[in-house]
Amino acid sequence: MAISFMACHALAGTQSNINSTIYCPSRHQPLVSGRLDVRRICVSMRAAAEKGHTSAASLPGIPRASKLITSAVAAKSEATTSSPSTKPGHEVLLFEALQEGLEEEMEKDPRVCVMGEDVGHYGGSYKVTKGLAEKFGDLRVLDTPIAENSFTGMAIGAAMTGLRPIVEGMNMGFLLLAYNQISNNCGMLHYTSGGQFTIPIVIRGPGGVGRQLGAEHSQRLESYFQSVPGLQMVACSTPYNAKGLMKAAIRSENPVILYEHVLLYNLKERIPDEDYTCCLEKAELVRPGKDVTILTYSRMRHHVLQAAKTLINNGYDPEIIDIISLKPFDLYTIGNSIKKTHRVLIVEECMRTGGIGASLRSSIIDNFWDYLDAPIMCLSSQDVPTPYAGPLEDATVVQPPQIVKAVEQLCQ
Amino acid sequence: MAPQISTLRRALFMPAIASRFMAPSALSRSFSRSADEDCSTFTVDIAVQFKGHNVEPPAQVVETSAKELMKFFKDMSRMRRMEIASDQLYKSKLIRGFCHLYDGQEAVCIGMEAALTKEDNIITGYRDHCTYLGRGGTLPEVFSELMGRRNGCTLGKGGSMHFYKKENGFYGGHGIVGAQVPLGVGLAFAQKYEKVKGVTFALYGDGAANQGQIFESLNMAALWDLPAVYVCENNHYGMGTAEWRSAKCPEYYKRGDYVPGLKVDGMDTLAVKQAVGFAKEHALSKGPIILEMDTYRYHGHSMSDPGSTYRTREEISGVRQERDPIERIRKLILLKEIASAADLKSIEKEVKNEVEDAVAKAKESAPPDPSDLYSNAYVKGYGTQAFGCDRKHSTVVLP
Numbered sequence: 001m002a003i004s005f006m007a008c009h010a011l012a013g014t015q016s017n018i019n020s021t022i023y024c025p026s027r028h029q030p031l032v033s034g035r036l037d038v039r040r041i042c043v044s045m046r047a048a049a050e051k052g053h054t055s056a057a058s059l060p061g062i063p064r065a066s067k068l069i070t071s072a073v074a075a076k077s078e079a080t081t082s083s084p085s086t087k088p089g090h091e092v093l094l095f096e097a098l099q100e101g102l103e104e105e106m107e108k109d110p111r112v113c114v115m116g117e118d119v120g121h122y123g124g125s126y127k128v129t130k131g132l133a134e135k136f137g138d139l140r141v142l143d144t145p146i147a148e149n150s151f152t153g154m155a156i157g158a159a160m161t162g163l164r165p166i167v168e169g170m171n172m173g174f175l176l177l178a179y180n181q182i183s184n185n186c187g188m189l190h191y192t193s194g195g196q197f198t199i200p201i202v203i204r205g206p207g208g209v210g211r212q213l214g215a216e217h218s219q220r221l222e223s224y225f226q227s228v229p230g231l232q233m234v235a236c237s238t239p240y241n242a243k244g245l246m247k248a249a250i251r252s253e254n255p256v257i258l259y260e261h262v263l264l265y266n267l268k269e270r271i272p273d274e275d276y277t278c279c280l281e282k283a284e285l286v287r288p289g290k291d292v293t294i295l296t297y298s299r300m301r302h303h304v305l306q307a308a309k310t311l312i313n314n315g316y317d318p319e320i321i322d323i324i325s326l327k328p329f330d331l332y333t334i335g336n337s338i339k340k341t342h343r344v345l346i347v348e349e350c351m352r353t354g355g356i357g358a359s360l361r362s363s364i365i366d367n368f369w370d371y372l373d374a375p376i377m378c379l380s381s382q383d384v385p386t387p388y389a390g391p392l393e394d395a396t397v398v399q400p401p402q403i404v405k406a407v408e409q410l411c412q
Numbered sequence: 413m414a415p416q417i418s419t420l421r422r423a424l425f426m427p428a429i430a431s432r433f434m435a436p437s438a439l440s441r442s443f444s445r446s447a448d449e450d451c452s453t454f455t456v457d458i459a460v461q462f463k464g465h466n467v468e469p470p471a472q473v474v475e476t477s478a479k480e481l482m483k484f485f486k487d488m489s490r491m492r493r494m495e496i497a498s499d500q501l502y503k504s505k506l507i508r509g510f511c512h513l514y515d516g517q518e519a520v521c522i523g524m525e526a527a528l529t530k531e532d533n534i535i536t537g538y539r540d541h542c543t544y545l546g547r548g549g550t551l552p553e554v555f556s557e558l559m560g561r562r563n564g565c566t567l568g569k570g571g572s573m574h575f576y577k578k579e580n581g582f583y584g585g586h587g588i589v590g591a592q593v594p595l596g597v598g599l600a601f602a603q604k605y606e607k608v609k610g611v612t613f614a615l616y617g618d619g620a621a622n623q624g625q626i627f628e629s630l631n632m633a634a635l636w637d638l639p640a641v642y643v644c645e646n647n648h649y650g651m652g653t654a655e656w657r658s659a660k661c662p663e664y665y666k667r668g669d670y671v672p673g674l675k676v677d678g679m680d681t682l683a684v685k686q687a688v689g690f691a692k693e694h695a696l697s698k699g700p701i702i703l704e705m706d707t708y709r710y711h712g713h714s715m716s717d718p719g720s721t722y723r724t725r726e727e728i729s730g731v732r733q734e735r736d737p738i739e740r741i742r743k744l745i746l747l748k749e750i751a752s753a754a755d756l757k758s759i760e761k762e763v764k765n766e767v768e769d770a771v772a773k774a775k776e777s778a779p780p781d782p783s784d785l786y787s788n789a790y791v792k793g794y795g796t797q798a799f800g801c802d803r804k805h806s807t808v809v810l811p
Contacts (some may be wrong), residue, residue, distance in 0.1 A: 113605065139605060145635070147628035150594040154632065157535075157598020160583060163605060184588055185595060192574040193584070194567035195788040230789055253791035 089272050095265040097239035098128045101246035102166070104275065106136055109164065112250055113140045115155050116168030116205075125170050126206060126265050152178035152203070156185045159201045164250060172207030172259065173219035186255045187230035202249045204258035208299055208349055209397050211263070215385035218393075222259055222326050223355040233326040234280055235259040235298040239269040241324060244278030252280060259326070261299045283330035285337075289319035292343040292407055295334060295360060297323045300347045300398060307403035316407055326356055335368055342373035343410050347398055352380040377406050447750045450478035456744065458686060460677035460706075465665050467672035467701065470690040474682045478750040480526065481741060482759075484681050487525075488518040488738045489760050491542040493767040494551060495711070498541065498558060501771065502715045507558045510587075511572050513711040514542040516679075519737035520645055520705045521546040523684025524613060527692060531610035533603070535583040535596040537617060538573035539645075539709075547582035549575065551770035561777040568780045569788075581610075590616055590623030593642070597629040600640035600700075611639045611695045613688075619650025621664045633700040634671050641691045642668070642702045645678065651713040652722045665704035678705030679735040708735065 092100065106112045118125055120133035120143035133141040144151040148169065155165040169175040175182065182203065189197050209218040222233060232254050236242035242260070249256035286301065287308065296304045301322045308318055319337050323329060338344060344364060346357040357378040364376055379398045386396055455473045462469035495515040501507045514521075517539075524534065525546045536543050541554055549565060557564025558572055565575050566585075575585040583599060586592040596614025603610050620626065621644050633640040644664040648655050655662040665673030672694070676687040687703055694701045708731045712719025719728070745751050 139636075142636075145628070145631055147625075147632070150597070150625045150628035150632060153591060153594025153625065154598035154601055154629065157583070157595035158602040158605070159598070160578075160595065161533075161599055161602040161606075163602050180588055180591055181594065185586070185591060190791060191788045192566060192570040193576040193578075194565070194569060196566070196576050196578045197583075198791050232790070 089270045091268055091270050092239050092243075093265065094236075094239045094242050094260075094267045094269075095126055095128050097243040097269075097271060098236075098246050098260070099130060099132070101243040102129065102250075103132060103135070105247055105250040106132065106140065109250075111162060112164045112166065113142065113158075114166045114168065115142045115144055115151055116166075117144055117146055117170045119143060119168050124168070126260075126262075129168070148174050148177040149181060153181040153185065155201055156181055156189070156199055159199045159255075160189065160197045164200045164202075166202040166204060166250065169203065169205030171217050171219075171262075172205045172221045173216055175203065175205065175221060176219075176224070179224070182225065182231070182255075182257075183228045187228040190230060190254075198253045199255045200250075200253050201255045202246075202252075202258055203255070204246075204249075204260060206260045206262040206265070208259075208261040208263065209381070209386050209393065212388055212390055212393055213262070213386075214388055218386035220350045220355075220381070222257075223350045225257060226327050226356060226359060230255065231327060232256045232280060233259065234324055235261075235326055236324075237261070237264065237298050237301045237322055239267055240271050241278050241284065241322075243271060244276055245280065245324070247275075248277040248280045251277065256280065259298060263299055264302075278324070281325045281328060281330055283324050283333040284322040285333065286320040286322050287318065289317040290341055291317045291411055292319065292345055293334070293337040293341045294318050294320045294345045294347060294403070294407070295323050296320070296347040297326065297356070298349060300349050303398060303400050304347050304403055307400035307407070310400070310404050311407055314404075314408075316411060318407060323360070329360060329363055331363060331367055334364065335371075338364065338368045338371045342371055344372065344376045345403070345406050345410055346376065346378040346380075347403055347406075348378070348380050349397055350380055351383050352378075353383050355380050374410055377410055379403065379406055447478045447755075448482050450750070453477045454748070456682055458677070458680060458683045460680065460683065462683070462687065463665070463675040465663075465668070465673035465675075465702075466670075467674060467694070469674060470686055474686040476682055476685075478745075478748070481745050481748070481750060484522055484526070485738065485741045485745060485756060486759050486763060487522050487546070488681070488741065490551070490763045490766065491515070491518045491522075491545055492738060493760075493763050494541060494545065494554065497555075497767050497771055499711065499715065501555070501558065506775070507572070507715075508560075509571055510538065511558070511715040512539040512713065513715070514539050514709065516710040516731070516736070517645060517647060517705075517707045518542055519681040519684055519740075520615075520643075520678050520707055522737075523681045524643075524688050526681070526685040527688035528613070529610070530581050531608060532692070533581040533583055533596075533599045533610065533612040534615065535592050535599060535612065536585070536615035537589065537592055537620065538585070538587050539617075540573070540575050540585045543615070544575040544577065544582060544585070547577055548580040549577055549582070551767060552773050555770050555774035556777050559774055560779060561774060562780045562784070563777050567784065567788075569784065590620035590625050592616065593620070593623075593626050594629040596642075597633050597638060597640050600633060600638040600695075601636070603639055604636070609696065611641055611692045613641045613643055615643045615645055617650065618644060618646040618648060618655050618662070618664060619653070619658065621646075621667065622659055627667075630668060630671055630700065630702075637699040639695040640700045641688075641695050642671075642700065644702065644704045645707055646704050647707050647709045649709075649713070649722065651717065654722065663704075665702050668700075668702045671700050671702055673702035673704065675704045675706065678707030679731075679737045679740065681737055681741060 114129055119129040120138055120141045123130035129141060152167055155167045158165050186199055186201060189199055207219060207221055225231060234245050236245050245258060249258050294304050304320055308320060311318055319341055321337055346360055348355055348357040350356050357380050361376050361378055379402060382396045384396060387393055453475045455475055458472045458474060492515050495513045498511060498513060502511045521543045534543060534547060553565040557566055560568045562568050573585060573587040593614045593616055596612050600612040646664055650658055661667060665675045674687055677683045691701050691703050710728055742756055
């Protein structure tokens, strides 16, 4: 429960500016009009969580709602993504969560190793592998020369014998140089070898549009890799799911690409102390609602949450789903949501042409046509190289006002 | 050893008399059986000089035995027959797509196998039929895979360019030129990581030798002292382009610069054996080394290439007459009086029958099941067989 406004807190920067979007599920009225004392709510919700309360109705200062959804994921009866933990948990930034997940898996399994540029002695360009080389040695946290094609190939070759390498692309865009290895060897070897080889590799790195990094360093590779058969793709968006997905990806026997975002590394959240993983194929229900299903992933989740504040104030009740699994899609969760709301808005950072939204749209049409009351709307980035100038860069990606407008249009 | 040779010589010169007292087949069988089991070693001179780059070449003499030579002959004949049979199958459209044949180059893989164990790994490109056989593959598996049958070595889904045998350390079988070399460095990395006392041999051709990833991965292998040996099978033509037209420096064993190299006559099985043993020791103690095998392919690049538009027929037949690896071993066997010409002929016939049987068996075997289209795209236990981004083609049924 503490997740979403903590995230907004981190993004917005100052506490007092927040119109909180606690996903306290009051249906028909906006949660609060005007500003909230976030700090008070944080404290009270944390206290409630510590006592094991998951019901928002028992929280002080929050209006009672008639219907409550206490489970965070609309799956059958599996574990929730928010933790009803008995221990207090600890606060981490997203890159620290990734590092924790990585470290725990490396301790557990000696076959897990990391390869990438500056992951060892430098500690990783985004500090995800900080301290690991001192702990595990140079062979397990390998500083490679700048040769993406070859060290990715090397990692795949090592995976063929049973090692579990994690390849870090310093920026996902650099992994385009390794496209041949990722597509032909990583994705296809399990199939073309008749099942003889498994490639339990994790390919991860930051991608997405950052702060004026320029066109070549602002690429979104999920659209390029989504067609490759044999790969699994997941995108993390919060410290909780970052750690869980990292661990699950390392344990998976399939090749997994874990997409991180350059701008999300400093998100802060309280995560459980105990060992946990997130399911690689399951979407996360961020906020239940009934008017419209908003499907999103990675950084756009936070833009959607920001837009949701406005929407809730204006009387809309959006259901927000972070799809997490980009390949394959979690059509169970998505379908349940569409069955309820009958309207879909996809908000993504990919380009419009051939992006994740395009595939998601066609999957939804194929499977849930009968449940739709309106055409599926898809907000994506513009089909241009990302410009350097700040305002232009902001214009290439989807911003919260556009999301608000789209929902209003959809719900007419 | 001397008494044995005199027995052999007697048998050689007295078959007519001997045959009155025993059945002729029994005579020849007992003759070659003793040759097959004769492990006593003798040395052979290697004709063509090794050329070293930053390394002292190994000795020009190699130890071998009658048993080994007979094995070379039989295995190479089997490989030659297999490739010729594949040629015929391709022309009768039972093998489709790309078919890259290895005949002429058999000495490289046979010589390698003589010096390596199953602890060592071999990875190569698409000209992999014979390398697969050398690593313990069987003829029925080969032909079934080539014809796309279910009992092929990769279940009929890989094809000519994707033969693998993990348990014997054969890692393929790759279609993209040069991409197997970084994989090979990864195999060597894993051997170092797991502290396995083995070496990885990454094979590539003269065409691939100009790929950037060769040099990138060589740098990494040398940097971390990985037990990798790079073997450039130089058959002098990268599809239709001769080596002097594509490489500024066609001395591929020198291209490693800081990595030592050795040039080997790749048509001489014993030279290959010597060089590979030497390279293995080097890789285990000092780090990577490049071997350039000077070899030749009789067929074109693939079955779609006649192979005569960029080279003359005289060149091909010249190499066949002067440097053919099987003829070389045959001459050596006859010279050392290990077996008779008739024996060798009967081995060739035996091998021909093996190949024909395997082809017949493969022709009768079943194609893959339609459900095999989706198997092994992901590792089982993933949850569902994934057919696409939405996991199923069929409509999702909601509760």
